[in-house]
Amino acid sequence: MLTFVGRRVLQLIPTLFFVSVIIFSLQHLLPGDPALVMAGEERDPAAIEQIRQHYHLDRPLPVQYVYWVKGALSGDLGESMRLKEPVLSLIVKKLPVTITLASIAIVIALVIGVGAGIVSAVKKDSIWDYAANVFALWGISTPNFWLGIMLIFLFSVKLGWLPASGYVPLTEDWRASLATMVMPAFVLGNAIAAVLMRHTRSAMLHVLDSDYIRTARAKGLLEHSVIFKHALRNALTPVITLGALEFGTLLSGAVLTEQIFTIPGFGKLIVDAVFNRDYAVVQGVVLVTATAYMTLNLLADMAYILVNPRLRG
């Protein structure tokens, strides 16, 4: 186990290196003088000079990169040109909002996705199986920004049941918070529910076909006991780890969802940064999401080994 974790962590180092190279290279895609473009609206020569100094733009590329990585490692992701605030503190401020949204979305995705997956596997080739498969295809093919707009039209404009936008922190007023979160969380969870449904279905079909399930049935156990106590436990292992891979989808989806429902999270931060040519913020957000994604995958791998004794070796 320890050697496995050690090897996985070591593997992360070159990957992180390339991630940092990719993100560093972004600023050199900018047409013209990066300092001038990064300054945006700011036309003050002193400010432009400050950017040139901060990013060491007068030095050779490899030197610039080393300075940039050194800064990133010590938590200095640069400063937002527009908000005059360190990028890291901006990200730290916005992160709890997105995490709340994403957590509710995951719960919704698990309930719908795993539920539909179990039903469609147990009732294979029935109308339920067919309906679950149609749902999965629908979930994968619906652009979540369109789904969001349609839900706002139905539940806010037509029925007036839910607020169309806005954000209330969970700690402030949980009822109001859930009312603002339920639509965006459903929109975000929808696509992941579809993926989880497909994983659960195939894992359940695989498990239900195994010998120990036949044994459990042969000794006369009730069907729901066979399904929930014997089959589901084993089927869920790959579902959970594959589900962790959907974290990237979740973050990508959060960008659009937060934009539509005007939720002041991580996704809104990067979109606002893009519009205001606040490039350091864009870089910072990509770096943090990529690091978070890699860490989560590492944890998922470790969890997979922990719950699967055969792999412990």
Next chain:
Amino acid sequence: MAEAALTATAGATSAEGVETPTARAIRRFKRRKGALIALFVIAIFIAAAALAPLISPYNPDLQTWSAVRKAPSALHWFGTDDVGRDVLARVIFGARASLLAGVISVAIALLVGVPVGLVSGYLGGFIDALFSRITDALLACPFLILAIALAAFLGPSLGNAMIAIGITTTPIFIRLTRGQVMAVKVEDYVEAARAVGNPHWRIALVHILPNILPALLVQATLSIAAAIIAEAALSFLGLGQQPPAPSWGSMLNAAQRFLVNAPWMAIWPGLAIFLTVLSFNLVGDGLRDALDPRSR
């Protein structure tokens, strides 16, 4: 396994003589009604995009201030938008941006990803380790976030959106090609090709590549679906097709502000994205089943 092999042989020789793999795949694909209908829908969208100037009822950029936000009617089937442009005309012309973005960005990903994957999987060693870590790094950045960042730094335009989506799709094809090559290169026929003295490039291109084409075809179809959604998302955020040129994503962006009194502005472009993406997903699923040698 043995059973599968037996039935496969039986299937291959059932008609008259030997059925070619392509013929078998087509026969299997035809059995899937959903995929066939989807293929038909894609054909309609392609025709609409190609013949847009001929079939469109109006000029998509023509602003009619006397017909602002008119509900669907005999005159304007899909209604009109906030500056009096015909929504149907814009949906028809918008198909151009979406389909072009889907196909071109996946073409970029194929052109870069397949050669890199071939070299990586075939040669192994240091080159493979290097390319694999770069692939991991690209895959570690969430798809849309990386595409947004690339499009932001390259500058907002449809062409740059295609490049951004193409780059973010590339690692999928590197990884797929590499895995397929590693599985195929130990097969006897590759060994035989090597034994008779074929050069490496010939083995890779003539003996290995054709065998991984089915997997690439399936992934390319599914990736077009993802790329169309991504282009719509970038245009929705203002990073793709620039107004006033029509695109489904930017139409949805404008529609958001007029949901209360002009919901049709949001319904039709969204439905167009949904139908196109659904169709490519259905065709991709159908191709996967039809090309899978393990299933009948």
